[in-house]
Amino acid sequence: MTTAAVPDPGLRHLLIPKVLTARVRMASGERGRGARLTVLISIGIVFWLFIFSVLFRILKYFRNVEEIGALLAGKLLGLIFASFFALLLLSNVITALSSFFLAKDLDVLVASPTDWLRLYGAKLLETLINSSWMVVLMSIPMFTAYGIVFGGGALFALYVVALFVPFLVIPSVLGAAITLTLVNVFPARRTRDILSVVAVMAAGGLVLLFRFVRPERLARPEGFRSLMDFVGVLRTPTSPLFPSEWFEKAVMGWLHAGSTDWLGMALLWTTAGAFLVFGALLHRVWYYRGFSKAQESAQRRAYSGWFGRALRTALAPVGSVRRELVLKELRLFFRDTTQWSQLILLAVLVVVYVFNIRYLPLSGQGITFFLVNIVPFLNLVLAGFVLASIAARFLFPAVSLEGRTLWLLRSSPMSMRDLLWAKFWVGTAPLLVLALAIVFVTDYLLQVTPFMFAVSLGSIAFMTFALSGLAVGFGTLFPQYETENAAQIPTSFGGLVYMMTSVVLIAVVVIAEAKPVYSYLSALANGGRASSVQMVAWFGFAALVCITATLLPLRIAQRRLEMVER
Amino acid sequence: MIELKGLTKKFGSFTAVNGINLTVPRGELFGFLGPNGAGKTTSLRMIAGILRPTAGSVSIGGIDINADPVAAKSRLGFIPDRPFIYEKLTGSEFLRFVAGLYDQMGPEVEHRGRELLALFDLEEWRDELVESYSHGMRQKLIIASAFVHRPDVIVVDEPHVGLDPKSIKILREMLREYVNRGHTIMMSTHTLEVAEQMCDRIAIIAGGEIRVCGTMDELRAASTDKTLEQIFLRLTGERAARNLMDVLEA
Numbered sequence: 001m002t003t004a005a006v007p008d009p010g011l012r013h014l015l016i017p018k019v020l021t022a023r024v025r026m027a028s029g030e031r032g033r034g035a036r037l038t039v040l041i042s043i044g045i046v047f048w049l050f051i052f053s054v055l056f057r058i059l060k061y062f063r064n065v066e067e068i069g070a071l072l073a074g075k076l077l078g079l080i081f082a083s084f085f086a087l088l089l090l091s092n093v094i095t096a097l098s099s100f101f102l103a104k105d106l107d108v109l110v111a112s113p114t115d116w117l118r119l120y121g122a123k124l125l126e127t128l129i130n131s132s133w134m135v136v137l138m139s140i141p142m143f144t145a146y147g148i149v150f151g152g153g154a155l156f157a158l159y160v161v162a163l164f165v166p167f168l169v170i171p172s173v174l175g176a177a178i179t180l181t182l183v184n185v186f187p188a189r190r191t192r193d194i195l196s197v198v199a200v201m202a203a204g205g206l207v208l209l210f211r212f213v214r215p216e217r218l219a220r221p222e223g224f225r226s227l228m229d230f231v232g233v234l235r236t237p238t239s240p241l242f243p244s245e246w247f248e249k250a251v252m253g254w255l256h257a258g259s260t261d262w263l264g265m266a267l268l269w270t271t272a273g274a275f276l277v278f279g280a281l282l283h284r285v286w287y288y289r290g291f292s293k294a295q296e297s298a299q300r301r302a303y304s305g306w307f308g309r310a311l312r313t314a315l316a317p318v319g320s321v322r323r324e325l326v327l328k329e330l331r332l333f334f335r336d337t338t339q340w341s342q343l344i345l346l347a348v349l350v351v352v353y354v355f356n357i358r359y360l361p362l363s364g365q366g367i368t369f370f371l372v373n374i375v376p377f378l379n380l381v382l383a384g385f386v387l388a389s390i391a392a393r394f395l396f397p398a399v400s401l402e403g404r405t406l407w408l409l410r411s412s413p414m415s416m417r418d419l420l421w422a423k424f425w426v427g428t429a430p431l432l433v434l435a436l437a438i439v440f441v442t443d444y445l446l447q448v449t450p451f452m453f454a455v456s457l458g459s460i461a462f463m464t465f466a467l468s469g470l471a472v473g474f475g476t477l478f479p480q481y482e483t484e485n486a487a488q489i490p491t492s493f494g495g496l497v498y499m500m501t502s503v504v505l506i507a508v509v510v511i512a513e514a515k516p517v518y519s520y521l522s523a524l525a526n527g528g529r530a531s532s533v534q535m536v537a538w539f540g541f542a543a544l545v546c547i548t549a550t551l552l553p554l555r556i557a558q559r560r561l562e563m564v565e566r
Numbered sequence: 567m568i569e570l571k572g573l574t575k576k577f578g579s580f581t582a583v584n585g586i587n588l589t590v591p592r593g594e595l596f597g598f599l600g601p602n603g604a605g606k607t608t609s610l611r612m613i614a615g616i617l618r619p620t621a622g623s624v625s626i627g628g629i630d631i632n633a634d635p636v637a638a639k640s641r642l643g644f645i646p647d648r649p650f651i652y653e654k655l656t657g658s659e660f661l662r663f664v665a666g667l668y669d670q671m672g673p674e675v676e677h678r679g680r681e682l683l684a685l686f687d688l689e690e691w692r693d694e695l696v697e698s699y700s701h702g703m704r705q706k707l708i709i710a711s712a713f714v715h716r717p718d719v720i721v722v723d724e725p726h727v728g729l730d731p732k733s734i735k736i737l738r739e740m741l742r743e744y745v746n747r748g749h750t751i752m753m754s755t756h757t758l759e760v761a762e763q764m765c766d767r768i769a770i771i772a773g774g775e776i777r778v779c780g781t782m783d784e785l786r787a788a789s790t791d792k793t794l795e796q797i798f799l800r801l802t803g804e805r806a807a808r809n810l811m812d813v814l815e816a
Contacts, residue, residue: 319669320665324666325666328655331655335654407644412664413639
């Protein structure tokens with residue numbers, strides 16, 4: 001009997017499906033792809049320019065501060081890269097869970113005669129790319145600013161790349177190892193739940209931290225002193241054992257002395273190499289056990305508590321079909337960690353919003369009566385944007401998420417109208433409470449007149465209904481039935497169209513109401529009376545626009561849903 | 567009870583179902599057989615009101631499903647071939663939800679739901695989220711949900727996939743008993759033995775058209791073949807079976 005050669009697909013072969021998928025995605029003629037790409041690239045360029053200009057200004061100021069200027073620039077870089085390291089670690093931990101344990105291609109790969117080391121390499125590379133690309137993109141304008149301000153020269157870019165590669169590998173290996181350990185302890189799906197909450201909380205915390213530092217003070221010359229205090233007082237958690245510290249020292253060494261910091265470079269590369277070896281060994285010992293455990297689903301019981309029973313009783317008058325639809329929506333939302341955890345981000349968004357209003361400089365020189373009173377009105381625009389983005393996150397994906405279970409709803413005698421209105425109310429009711437609360441609190445902080453209070457509350461209530469109607473409507477017209485991750489749905493082309501339409505709606509409402517509000521403020525300032533006919537006409541028009549924007553999309557969505565064949 | 571007239575479905579230029587005419591009376595278990603891609607699932611999904619026919623009509627108890635979908639669907643239960651259900655609901659919540667869609671609620675429905683779960687050995691799992699169910703358990707839950715509102719007509723697409731032998735036996739007996747009580751069932755299956763034993767009449771579909779339709783005796787009388795397998799292969803796939811050796815030796 002002859003011994004057959006043992007097949008062993010190489011690393012390149014294992015990556016072929018990913019490469020081909022990416023190529024197909026690039027070449028696909030999906031509707032609106034060009035427009036979405038243009039908008040995304042434009043936003044990206046604006047974001048780059050913003051980062052570059054802010055950092056450029058700060059670094060230029062630092063360069064001119066005698067003695068401690070360079071120290072401050074280094075400290076800032078250390079701070080940024082310590083944050084990057086933490087972000088990368090978290091991102092890699094989460095991504096590794098999907099790529100190593102939950103991805104759909106794993107059954108085929110694990111069952112095939114693939115060498116464990118090649119599987120580790122392929123999955124690690126996938127994890128690294130998926131979790132690091134954003135940090136890499138953000139770093140480009142930063143290094144450009146450092147390079148220009150401190151005269152890094154043409155080779156600076158290459159030098160940074162040589163430092164950056166091991167800097168990305170270290171958190172990737174570490175993240176994959178942490179995930180491997182977690183999966184061996186907890187069930188994979190429970191691990192995913194825990195990690196998604198931790199990730200959202202970390203992201204929310206970072207946004208809050210950034211906001212509470214009040215970076216807008218940097219834009220004022222007198223604020224620079226407080227920044228120096230800030231950087232000095234904050235004392236970055238420095239340690240010679242931190243890769244971000246080696247990175248900072250190596251970069252600043254080049255920018256100051258113009259020479260390569262061989263020690264920093266060696267520390268980064270040897271650590272990355274050593275981590276890779278240990279990570280691979282850990283993978284060899286624990287991966288199969290963890291992967292097998294990840295296939296077992298944990299039992300999860302769920303009972304209807306007193307709240308569920310109370311809601312069931314309260315909803316009895318709407319009939320069994322609508323009641324069951326609403327209860328189902330609520331259960332699915334609150335039992336899905338990836339969904340409810342977004343409420344944390346929502347809370348952060350609201351806190352940041354109220355914080356911004358609290359710190360608006362509405363007193364002092366140059367602040368007129370009109371300016372003070374127009375801010376609460378413009379507040380409607382910002383509140384509208386906040387509501388639109390929340391509706392995009394929670395209401396827009398509502399119909400898409402029914403994709404796989406649409407057979408059940410379509411084969412039942414329930415009308416699609418009931419389905420859409422159930423989704424509308426489940427999303428709109430909390431959104432309305434939130435909208436009224438935001439506007440009430442901010443109007444209270446701004447100490448507006450009773451008239452403006454009434455206008456703001458009335459307008460935001462109408463706008464909430466309209467934005468919700470548009471979200472459910474556009475979500476049905478541009479469904480993503482195959483997407484399992486609800487968080488990806490708002491970033492689709494339909495999500496973009498929804499956001500653009502929302503902006504138009506908010507603009508139309510605010511412009512329509514600007515005329516009567518201006519008349520009222522003029523009358524208040526000059527002691528006259530505003531025309532009540534004009535008031536009724538313009539406010540009536542704004543209300544009509546909102547009512548149409550609520551009902552029309554739902555009507556169109558109903559027709560579309562009745563035609564869906566799934 | 568089920569009446570199909572000139573039922574046609576086209577996907578672009580491809581005709582999946584081509585002018586099917588069929589009547590399934592009350593109290594009959596009708597078997598719908600055919601090779602993969604023959605048009606079985608498309609036909610059943612049109613009967614369930616999920617797909618709209620390109621031409622022709624579907625009537626359930628004399629009600630045209632396109633003209634009055636709510637009335638027609640309220641008399642219908644559908645069991646799909648792929649058990650996609652809400653992962654974050656428990657088994658009992660899912661049954662309650664389905665009953666609610668048919669405007670049924672109350673202690674009687676709760677009792678029926680519990681009985682159905684017990685019948686399919688899901689009683690212990692009634693408060694577990696569906697995400698922790700196996701493929702077979704999900705299939706059993708969907709089957710239970712189709713009976714929870716006691717429809718006049720049940721349309722079943724490949725009900726045996728993923729079921730254990732005990733559940734298959736229970737399902738067979740349940741379908742038979744349901745038909746004996748005056749209800750109507752239309753079932754597609756690849757298990758010819760099951761179709762031969764259970765169904766009152768059988769239709770074989772291939773290329774979107776019904777090739778033969780009748781009782782087992784009528785099918786045998788119309789050809790030289792004795793078994794349903796021989797009749798099926800002759801009508802649908804004899805050539806492929808014959809080429810098997812060539813493929814294995816290639």
